[in-house]
Each structure stands twice: as structure tokens, then as C-alpha cells.
Amino acid sequence: xxxxxxxxxxxxxxxxxxxxxxxxxxxxxxxxxxxxxxxxxxxxxxxxxxxxxxxxxxxxxxxxxxxxxxxxxxxxxxxxxxxxxxxxxxxxxxxxxxxxxxxxxxxxxxxxxxxxxxxxxxxxxxxxxxxxxxxxxxxxxxxxxxxxxxxxxxxxxxxxxxxxxxxxxxxxxxxxxxxxxxxxxxxxxxxxxxxxxxxxxxxxxxxxxxxxxxxxxxxxxxxxxxxxxxxxxxxxxxxxxxxxxxxxxxxxxxxxxxxxxxxxxxxxxxxxxxxxxxxxxxxxxxxxxxxxxxxxxxxxxxxxxx
Ligand code: ZN
Numbered sequence: 001x002x003x004x005x006x007x008x009x010x011x012x013x014x015x016x017x018x019x020x021x022x023x024x025x026x027x028x029x030x031x032x033x034x035x036x037x038x039x040x041x042x043x044x045x046x047x048x049x050x051x052x053x054x055x056x057x058x059x060x061x062x063x064x065x066x067x068x069x070x071x072x073x074x075x076x077x078x079x080x081x082x083x084x085x086x087x088x089x090x091x092x093x094x095x096x097x098x099x100x101x102x103x104x105x106x107x108x109x110x111x112x113x114x115x116x117x118x119x120x121x122x123x124x125x126x127x128x129x130x131x132x133x134x135x136x137x138x139x140x141x142x143x144x145x146x147x148x149x150x151x152x153x154x155x156x157x158x159x160x161x162x163x164x165x166x167x168x169x170x171x172x173x174x175x176x177x178x179x180x181x182x183x184x185x186x187x188x189x190x191x192x193x194x195x196x197x198x199x200x201x202x203x204x205x206x207x208x209x210x211x212x213x214x215x216x217x218x219x220x221x222x223x224x225x226x227x228x229x230x231x232x233x234x235x236x237x238x239x240x241x242x243x244x245x246x247x248x249x250x251x252x253x254x255x256x257x258x259x260x261x262x263x264x265x266x267x268x269x270x271x272x273x274x275x276x277x278x279x280x281x282x283x284x285x286x287x288x289x290x291x292x293x294x295x296x297x298x299x300x301x302x303x304x305x306x
Contacts, residue, residue, distance in 0.1 A: 008269035011233045012256060013209065014040045014048040016284075017068070018083055019253055020241035022052065022061045024288070030064045032287055034071045039283065040238060040256075041078060043276035049103060049235075052083035053092040069096035081143075085117055086127055090134045102135040102142040103179075104128035106170060108163055111154035112183075116147065125166055129173035136174055144170040145179035145211060149195065150187035160195050164202050171203040177233065178203055182222065185215025185251055189225035196229035209233035212254045214240060214293070219254035220262055227268065234259060239281045239292030255294030257281055265302075275301075 017033050017040075028036075033051075040048055050072060056063035065082070072080055082093035083103040093099045106124040107113035113121045128144045135142035149163045167178045180199060182192075192210070200208045210226040210233070212219045223234055240255030257277040260270050274296070281297035291298060 005267070006227060007267055008263070009232075010227060010263055010268055010270050011047065012045065012260065012270050012272055013081070013233060013235045014045040014238065014256060015211070015235045015253060016040065016237035016239065016241055016256070018049040018052050018062070019211075019235075020237035020239065022059055023242065024061060026288060027061050028287070030067045030071065033064070033068050036238070036280070036284060037068075037072065039276070039280040041073070041075065042273075043280060044270075044272040046077060046271075047079040047081065047101075049081040049083060050099075052085075053089035054083075054085055065092065066096055069093075069098040072098050084131055087130055087134060090131045094134065094138045094140065100140060101176075102131055102140060104131040104142055104144040104170075104175070106144055106146050106166055108146055108148045108158045108166065109152040109155045112148045112152045115154070121162075121166075125169050128170060128175075132170075132174045141176045142174070143177040143179065143209070144173075144175040145181050145209070146170070147181050147183045149180040150182040150191055151184060153184050160198060163195060164198055167199045167203050167208075171206040175206065177207050177209050179209040179211050179233075179235065181211035181235075182213055183211075185213035185219070187212065187222050188218055189221045192222045193225040193229040196226045196231050200230045207231075207233055209235060211235040213242065213251055214254050215251040220258060223254060223259055224262070227263075236260075238277060238294070239284050239297070240294040241284075241292060252293045255281075255292070255296070257294050257296045261296040 051065040051068045052062045079100045081101045082099040084090045106128045113124045132142040212222045236256040237253035240252040242253035278297045
């Protein structure tokens with residue numbers, strides 16, 4: 001990095017109600033999910049992935065997607081995101097009338113795409129394109145995330161050229177943003193810096209979002225490298241909850257509190273309130289009857305922290 005450091009804003013996308021909870025053995029009630037969403041909004045979150053519209057037999061934790069949407073507060077200043085894997089899911093999400101933005105998923109490798117969605121990697125890009133078209137036809141927007149951008153649980157290394165080509169195709173299909181997801185938490189900061197810069201160069205002015213799991217402890221370092229390479233949109237989950245039902249050994253998302261602490265202390269504004277996020281972590285931990293993986297919420301409050 002040369003020149004002046006970026007001071008923000010960085011946009012945080014809260015994914016705890018979906019990615020955070022979908023792999024939890026404990027199924028939380030719709031009421032608890034809505035309370036979590038309320039707490040995230042109170043902490044300043046303005047984009048939030050509220051649920052996914054997937055087969056309830058495959059992901060029973062998300063079976064209440066329509067009920068969650070029905071309970072969302074009317075907030076014109078908030079973008080509610082619904083994750084969908086196919087056109088059936090897109091139809092369900094749009095039918096609620098409460099989802100502002102669809103999140104489509106394409107998968108970087110064939111074997112993971114087969115395990116996750118029962119299709120090839122190319123097939124997943126095609127389906128994502130159809131989802132984006134459906135959202136646009138309904139007057140909504142859609143973004144797309146490339147799962148396993150930094151490594152695949154079955155195939156190992158993923159060629160950057162493959163991810164760049166997919167990002168180009170998704171941006172050309174009308175995605176308002178392309179996410180690079182380290183679904184299984186194998187990325188390292190050097191890889192992240194290169195891939196974010198290359199994808200951003202390939203699809204600009206469409207922005208790159210990044211999505212990291214802290215499975216091997218590199219989550220925060222990867223966030224820092226992504227911002228240094230030009231990413232301005234970061235997925236994170238309160239408490240560092242999360243996993244993927246189809247990714248063996250996947251662990252939690254980077255914790256929203258930990259990312260906000262790191263960035264704000266470094267002079268990069270996120271527009272989120274760390275004390276309220278910490279309180280949300282403690283509340284969620286009490287509901288789930290365990291300490292959550294996020295570290296800042298378990299540490300003493302640093303004097304002057306904001
Ligand atoms: Zn994830």
C-alpha cells in the first residue's frame with residue numbers, strides 16, 4: 001500500500017440472521033431472529049441478510065423465511081437482503097414484498113457446486129444470472145457472491161482466473177455488487193489482496209464485497225488486506241457465528257464487533273456502534289447459552305472506545 005490510508009466509510013453487511021444461524025444445531029425462533037435484526041439495526045446496520053429462501057428440508061433453520069420477512073420493521077433506510085439459490089427461491093423472496101435485494105450464489109468449483117446446489121460451476125453462474133434478471137424484472141436489485149473464491153473443500157486451490165471470469169459474467173448479468181467468499185476459511189491476506197485488486201479491476205465500477213470465515217484465524221487479517229486492495233463492503237456476523245451446511249469444517253464468520261473494533265481503532269469509519277454490537281453479542285450468547293466466538297465482546301471495554 002502506498003499513499004494515504006483509506007479512512008472510510010466501509011460498509012458492513014450484517015449476515016448473522018442467515019449465515020450466522022443456518023448451521024447452528026439450535027434452531028432459534030422467528031421472534032429471536034427478529035430481535036437479533038432489531039439489535040443490529042439499533043447498532044447502525046443498514047444492510048442485513050435477513051434469511052435465505054432454500055429448501056427447508058436441506059436447511060431447517062431457515063424454514064421460517066416468510067415469517068421473518070413478515071416481521072421486519074418498515075425501514076426505508078435499510079436494505080433487507082434475502083439469499084436465494086434458484087428461481088424458486090427468488091420467487092418466494094420477491095413474493096414477500098419485503099426483500100429489497102436478492103443475494104445469488106455462484107460456486108467457483110464443480111465439485112462444491114454439485115454438493116451445494118446440485119449443478120456445475122458454470123450452471124451456478126447461469127442460475128445466478130436468471131435470479132438477477134428476476135430481481136430486476138420485479139424492480140429489485142440483486143448481488144452475487146462467488147462461494148469458495150479462495151479455496152474449495154473438495155478441489156483445493158481455485159485458479160484466480162476462474163474467479164475473475166465468473167465475476168465478469170455476474171457483473172455483466174447486472175449484479176450490483178460481486179462478493180468474494182472464503183466459504184471454508186482458507187484464505188490468507190496475500191491471496192486476498194491480489195484477488196480483490198484483480199477482480200475490482202475487472203468489474204469496476206461494480207463494487208467488490210468480501211466474506212470471510214475465521215476457521216483458521218486469518219479472518220481479520222483478510223479483512224484488512226481486502227480494504228487495502230480496494231474493497232469497501234464487508235460481510236460480518238454479530239458474535240462471529242456461522243458456518244455452511246455443505247462445507248465440511250466451516251466455522252464462524254468474522255465477528256462484526258471484532259471487525260468494527262479493528263477498523264474504528266485504525267481510523268476507518270464503519271458507522272456502527274461498538275457498544276451496541278457488544279451488547280447484542282452478550283444478548284445472543286445468553287439466548288444460545290454459550291460464549292460466542294467473537295473476541296472483543298469478551299475483552300474489557302477499552303477506555304474511549306466508540
Ligand atoms: Zn459464509
